[in-house]
Amino acid sequence: MAEMTKRERLLxxxxxxxxxxxxxxxxxxxHLMQNKGCACWIQKYNASKELDYDPIITVNRSRIMDPxxxxxxxxxxxxxxxxxxxxxxxxxVMIHLSVDxxxxxxxxxxxxxxxxxxxxxxTRQPLPEKGYGLWPQPHKEEYPxxxxxxxxxxxxxxxxxxxLPAMANLxxxxxxxxxxxxxxxTVHSPLSYQGGYAYGLEDLMMLYYEEKDFFKDFLQIFHQxxxxxxxxxxxxxxxxxxxxxxxxxxxxxxxxxxxxxxFAPLLREQVERIRSSGGISWFYDDGKMKKLxxxxxxxxxxxxxxxxxxxxxxxxxxxxxxxxxxxxxLRGNIDQVHVMEKGTVELIREKVREAIVAAAKGGGFILSxxxxxxxxxxxxxxxFCEAAxxxxxxxxxxxxR
Amino acid sequence: MRPTMxxxxxxxxAIRHEETDMVPFAPVIRNYVLEKFxxxxxxxxxxxxxxFDFDPIIILGRSRSMPPxxxxxxxxxxxxxxxxxxxxxxxPGVKIYxxxxxxxxxxxxxxxxxxxxxxxxxxTLQPRPDAGYGIWPQGTKKEFLIKEPExxxxxxxxxxxxxxxxxxxxxxxxxxxxxxxxxxxxTIHSPLTYQAADAxxxxxxxxxxxxxxxxxxxxxxxxxxxxxxxxxxxxxxxxxxxxxxxxxxxxxxGWSPAMHRELFLPYIxxxxxLIHSYDALAWFYDDGKMMKIxxxxxxxxxxxxxxxxxxxxxxxxxxxxxxxxxxDVCLKGNIDSVYHITRGTPQIIEEAVKEALRIGAPGSGFILSxxxxxxxxxxxxxxxxxxxxxxxxRLSYG
Numbered sequence: 001m002a003e004m005t006k007r008e009r010l011l012x013x014x015x016x017x018x019x020x021x022x023x024x025x026x027x028x029x030x031h032l033m034q035n036k037g038c039a040c041w042i043q044k045y046n047a048s049k050e051l052d053y054d055p056i057i058t059v060n061r062s063r064i065m066d067p068x069x070x071x072x073x074x075x076x077x078x079x080x081x082x083x084x085x086x087x088x089x090x091x092x093v094m095i096h097l098s099v100d101x102x103x104x105x106x107x108x109x110x111x112x113x114x115x116x117x118x119x120x121x122x123t124r125q126p127l128p129e130k131g132y133g134l135w136p137q138p139h140k141e142e143y144p145x146x147x148x149x150x151x152x153x154x155x156x157x158x159x160x161x162x163x164l165p166a167m168a169n170l171x172x173x174x175x176x177x178x179x180x181x182x183x184x185x186t187v188h189s190p191l192s193y194q195g196g197y198a199y200g201l202e203d204l205m206m207l208y209y210e211e212k213d214f215f216k217d218f219l220q221i222f223h224q225x226x227x228x229x230x231x232x233x234x235x236x237x238x239x240x241x242x243x244x245x246x247x248x249x250x251x252x253x254x255x256x257x258x259x260x261x262x263f264a265p266l267l268r269e270q271v272e273r274i275r276s277s278g279g280i281s282w283f284y285d286d287g288k289m290k291k292l293x294x295x296x297x298x299x300x301x302x303x304x305x306x307x308x309x310x311x312x313x314x315x316x317x318x319x320x321x322x323x324x325x326x327x328x329x330l331r332g333n334i335d336q337v338h339v340m341e342k343g344t345v346e347l348i349r350e351k352v353r354e355a356i357v358a359a360a361k362g363g364g365f366i367l368s369x370x371x372x373x374x375x376x377x378x379x380x381x382x383x384f385c386e387a388a389x390x391x392x393x394x395x396x397x398x399x400x401r
Numbered sequence: 402m403r404p405t406m407x408x409x410x411x412x413x414x415a416i417r418h419e420e421t422d423m424v425p426f427a428p429v430i431r432n433y434v435l436e437k438f439x440x441x442x443x444x445x446x447x448x449x450x451x452x453f454d455f456d457p458i459i460i461l462g463r464s465r466s467m468p469p470x471x472x473x474x475x476x477x478x479x480x481x482x483x484x485x486x487x488x489x490x491x492x493p494g495v496k497i498y499x500x501x502x503x504x505x506x507x508x509x510x511x512x513x514x515x516x517x518x519x520x521x522x523x524x525t526l527q528p529r530p531d532a533g534y535g536i537w538p539q540g541t542k543k544e545f546l547i548k549e550p551e552x553x554x555x556x557x558x559x560x561x562x563x564x565x566x567x568x569x570x571x572x573x574x575x576x577x578x579x580x581x582x583x584x585x586x587x588t589i590h591s592p593l594t595y596q597a598a599d600a601x602x603x604x605x606x607x608x609x610x611x612x613x614x615x616x617x618x619x620x621x622x623x624x625x626x627x628x629x630x631x632x633x634x635x636x637x638x639x640x641x642x643x644x645x646x647x648x649x650x651x652x653x654x655g656w657s658p659a660m661h662r663e664l665f666l667p668y669i670x671x672x673x674x675l676i677h678s679y680d681a682l683a684w685f686y687d688d689g690k691m692m693k694i695x696x697x698x699x700x701x702x703x704x705x706x707x708x709x710x711x712x713x714x715x716x717x718x719x720x721x722x723x724x725x726x727x728x729d730v731c732l733k734g735n736i737d738s739v740y741h742i743t744r745g746t747p748q749i750i751e752e753a754v755k756e757a758l759r760i761g762a763p764g765s766g767f768i769l770s771x772x773x774x775x776x777x778x779x780x781x782x783x784x785x786x787x788x789x790x791x792x793x794x795r796l797s798y799g
Contacts (some may be wrong), residue, residue, distance in 0.1 A: 038570035076477055076487035079500065085478040086508055087529055096501040101491045108487060127489055168440025172448055176578075298715055368411050 006054040012151050014280060014302055014329045022356050022392030023054040023366045024385055025331065027306075030134055030372035031381060041173050041183070048181055051385045054366075055181035056282070058242045059173045060166070067162035067170060068229055070188075072197040073138065074121050075110050088159035103118035106128035112144070113236035114156035119144040134255015134374055138197070145199045148214045151221060154198060156226045159401070162232050171236055183284060184240035185233040190266060191247035198222075201247060206256060212261035214264070223266045227273055234277040242282045243267075243301070252315070260295060268299045271368040275302075282331075286371045289313040297324045307332030318358040321365075330359050331366040336373040345383040354388035357398040367392065408456035416682060416704050418766040424758055425456045425768045425793035427584075427733065428786065429708070432774035436536055444777075445478035445574055447582060451551040451788035456768075457583035458773050460644045461705040463574050469564035469572070469726045470631050474546070474589075474599040477512050477525050490561035514546075516558040523600075535557055536776050540599075547601045550616045553623055556600060560627045564634050573639050586642030586684065587635050592624035592668060603649055610660060617664075619682035624670045632672060635757035637681040643676050644684045645669075645703070653689025653715070661694055670701045682735075688773045690716040699726045709734035719760045723767075735787070738775040747785030754789040762797040769794060 004012065004020045012019035023088035026030060028047055033039040036047075041059045058067050060066045066222065069077070071089055077086045094113040099106060105126045112119040121144040126132035140336065145154060174183040188194055197206065197220060207215040230241055237344060248263045267283070274281040283301035286308055293315075296304055307315040307330060317333050324330070334340060339351045352367065359365040373381075390400050406414065411425045434449055443459045450457060463468065469567050471490055478499060488497060496515040501508060509527050514521040524543040524713040528534035547556055553777045576585045590596055597620050599608065609617040632643060650656060669685065676683040685703035687694070689711055698706055708730060709717040719735045726732070736742065741753040754769065760769035769790050 008772045013641055026441070033567075036570050036574075038567040038574075040567065040571060042571055042574045042578060046578070063645065072489070085510060085527060087527075089503050091505050093503045096500040097497070099488050099497040099499070100490060101495045106489065109616070125487055125489075125495050134651070149407055165435075165440035165442065168438045169442055172438075172440075172442075173443035233753070328718055389521055 006048070006181045007179045010054050010056065010182050010357060010366065013366055014045075014364050015325070016329065016362065018363045020393045020394060021389060022360045022394070024388030024392065025054050025056050025366050025368050026051075026381070026384060027336075027369050027372045028381070029163040030374040031376055033134055034374045035378070036095075037287060039193070041177075043359060045177060045180065051382060052389065053385045055177075056184055056240065056242075056366075057177060057181055058184045058186045059170055060185050061383065067164075067166035069163065070157050070193055072144075073193045075121065075138070076302075088161065088163060090156055090160075093156050100166070101161050107269075112150070112153070112370075114158065115152045116152040116156065117149070119153050119157070140197060140200060142201045143198060143203070143219070148211070148217070149333050151214075153219055156179070156220060157265070158221070160228070161227075166235055167232075170233075170238065173215075174239075182240050182280075184242040185238040186242040186244055187226050187229045187233070187246055187270075189243065189263075190219045190226060191243040192244045193247075194222045194225070195219065196247040201252060204395050205253060208262070217245075219262065220264065226252070226266075226270060228276055228277075230270060230273050231277075234274065235281050238279070240282055242279040242284060243270060244284050245246060246284065249285045249287035250289070250291060251285075256291040264295055264299065267301075269297050271301045275300075286313075288314045290316075290319075293320060293323045297327060300327055303329045303366070305331035305366075306370040309333050309335055312337065313370060319353055321359045325359060325362075329364045329366060331368050332370050333371045336369040336371045336376075340369055340373040340378045340380055340384065343380065345379060348380055348383045349387040349390075353391045353398055356391050360392065360394075360397055409581045409584050411457050412458065412584045415768055417638050418728075418731065418764070419466060420765060421798065424797045426787075426790035426794050427456050427458045427768050427770050428790065429738070429771050429774050430457075432536055432784070434779070441640060443579065444584070447579065448568040454791050455787060458768075459575075459579060459583045459585045460588050460615070461575060462583065462588045469566075469568035469634075470561050472595055473559040473561075475540070475595040475739045477510050477540075483746070489564060490565060492558060492562075495558050498705070504532070504670070509543075510708055510727070512546075514559060516553070516555045516781045518554040519551065520557065521555050521559075539540075542599065544615035545600060545602050545605065547597075547620065550613075550619065553619055557623065560623075562630070564631075569634070569638055576640070578704065580662060583641060586644050586682075587640050588644045588646055589628050589632050589635070591645065591647040591650055591665075592621045593626060594646050595649075596624045596627070597621065598649045607655060608636070610664075615798065617726045621664060621668070625671070628668075629675060630674055636676065636681055641679075641681045644686060645672060646686050648686065651687045652691070652693060654721065657756050658693040663699055666697050666701065669697070669703075673701050673703050683715055685729060686717075690697075692716045692718070695722055695725045699729060702729055705731045705733050705768070707733035707768075707770060709774040710714060711737050715772060718759060723760055725767055727761075727764070731766045731768060733770050734772050735761070736769070736771040738771045738773040742782055742786055743772055743778050745782060747781055750782055750785045751789045751793075754786070755793050758793050758797045 009019040009023045013023050029039040032043045036043045041057045044055055045059045049188050065161055069091040080149040092115045098109040105124050112120050122142040124139045124141055126136040177183050191204045271281045281301040286306045309315055334351055391398050406422045406513050411421050414421045415425045431441045434445040438445040446459050494517050498513040500511040507526050510525045512523050523546040525540045527540040527544055528538040579585050673683045684705040685704040686707050688708045709722055712716055735757050737752050741750055
């Protein structure tokens with residue numbers, strides 16, 4: 001069989017046909033951040049050339065390239081090329097920020113005056129390389145939403161239009177990558193980096209029991225924002241929508257029945273929206289997924305990841321293949337800690353071979369790790385990509401020849 | 402004649418005064434691509450190469466969201482970077498209070514900065530693009546940050562000492578990715594441009610020349626040191642091409658030639674010497690009247706001088722410029738972005754291109770370009786400019 005381009009290889013696998021090789025597409029973000037100083041699409045693209053893997057590059061995961069500024073997560077506002085500061089917000093909104101640079105973090109107190117009233121939050125932003133890991137998440141000391149009366153105000157912090165320069169970069173990066181991979185735009189779920197930073201995950205879980213209607217309305221606001229982003233990305237020519245749904249995960253603490261009741265209808269609507277526009281939906285949950293698989297079979301996103309195995313997750317790849325592998329392309333499931341970071345080259349080779357044997361037959365499988373790795377030896381990363389090519393030849397799957 | 406050089410080879414050969422297959426053609430396209438594609442980053446500049454044949458010079462860090470050193474004079478709001486925190490580039494102990502008021506066609510930003518040396522305050526009015534202020538409107542200051550000599554010690558806390566690591570990583574990777582398609586460099590704005598002028602106001606700086614010269618000298622020195630620090634950081638990272646944006650020191654801004662020589666020339670030289678000490682190229686950019694500073698530039702010896710604006714907007718006679726400095730310095734420019742490209746006709750553009758090439762091309766050391774970015778230009782003029790640039794650029798050496 002003639003060798004395919006990386007793009008062809010990925011699309012063939014997603015289309016449930018057998019490509020020349022099992023596509024291998026590691027989640028390499030943190031590794032690049034640690035070793036190259038940056039994890040934007042350029043580094044991912046270059047790494048895919050150097051290590052010979054088949055990238056699905058999520059271009060707007062880089063916080064400087066997101067056409068929709070996320071005012072829940074990045075509380076400071078943003079400049080964009082040729083646009084003003086906070087230009088994405090509506091007329092009549094006033095923001096008061098107090099930014100206090102401390103030794104190992106920055107404390108940001110924010111008061112947002114909207115025509116519907118005032119929101120206040122306090123965010124502690126740890127500095128990287130100061131004991132909080134490579135890519136520390138902000139910690140909320142006070143959430144902006146405190147009660148139902150804040151929902152109208154929240155709408156003023158969800159930009160209605162994308163930032164044009166970042167959209168232009170998105171389009172151009174797709175063209176630049178061309179046949180060397182696939183480019184995806186991330187739309188975070190209603191809770192991930194959105195609702196979870198507006199109210200707090202623990203409080204949202206309480207809200208489900210105490211004020212379910214409020215909880216539903218809260219979710220709906222962010223869900224509608226997700227749909228708007230999906231529409232705009234698809235119209236701009238993005239092929240793959242990466243749906244980051246980790247804060248709705250069972251691994252975050254939600255029960256399968258809450259998931260079914262509260263999140264599944266929203267997920268279904270988003271997947272259908274993507275499908276109806278001819279896009280590829282890539283559902284991403286890096287927690288426990290086993291009990292979600294029947295539901296995902298019904299909803300049918302095109303790709304499901306990350307299928308984390310025990311002990312961190314609960315997915316047995318062979319079982320997942322049997323349950324949903326005939327209708328959904330699976331992407332994962334190599335353990336990033338016990339195999340990639342702490343494992344040996346031999347263990348990595350064996351786990352790669354096992355995964356390929358379990359899931360690659362008939363297409364519909366992209367080999368990857370279950371979550372980003374760091375503090376991982378370069379030889380392990382290289383071994384992972386090389387083993388995928390060695391054992392992933394569809395002429396002799398799982399065999400080294 | 403078939404091209405035998407890549408765009409990058411052609412540009413580098415012209416800069417070194419070596420023979421080229423045709424005259425390199427590197428229009429200033431920032432505003433045009435912003436208008437056409439919605440962005441003016443390196444990707445959009447490369448995208449234009451699919452429409453027209455030219456030799457792009459891509460300058461990173463011009464995009465206001467991308468310079469690895471956040472500019473707190475110009476972009477008052479602070480910044481996020483990939484994987485870093487908000488205002489993470491400032492020193493511990495600095496506090497910033499911002500009040501951002503979104504109005505119909507502007508945003509007003511009130512800022513107070515508390516530093517270990519004391520407090521600073523400014524107010525910026527940022528017009529929105531596409532709201533009657535042009536495609537890329539500049540902010541105006543209602544109140545400047547630096548008001549008196551005591552403020553200099555405080556403002557030093559707003560000049561980041563470390564670059565944002567993520568964006569530095571990008572710069573060198575982009576050079577590699579672009580490869581032979583273009584020549585890629587980075588911008589260091591001059592001590593005044595987007596720096597002291599935004600912190601003090603250029604009119605105030607001019608008045609202080611007469612009323613408090615030591616204060617003016619200290620201001621220029623402070624921002625010059627910051628320029629040198631940025632230049633060193635880029636050069637250490639392996640960047641080999643530095644664009645020096647010096648338009649607010651321009652004679653057209655209102656400085657006299659004598660002031661230019663006294664106040665700015667020593668720093669221009671120092672920056673160029675630093676760049677050359679790393680075996681890198683220095684591109685001096687002033688889009689105003691330049692005739693009277695050409696002798697200075699002959700002394701300072703940047704590798705490229707632009708934008709050599711002709712009358713009536715500028716005052717450069719290309720023939721004279723070529724005679725004065727053309728032997729030592731590569732000239733870039735001289736097509737008038739307003740009277741030739743925006744308001745001219747295809748015939749006027751063609752004649753202007755032919756004439757510039759007739760004078761500039763002999764002996765190499767010339768890059769055809771326009772004197773400033775253009776926008777709102779009829780598409781037939783754009784087409785005429787790109788076609789004439791290549792056609793006559795080929796004929797010049799053919």
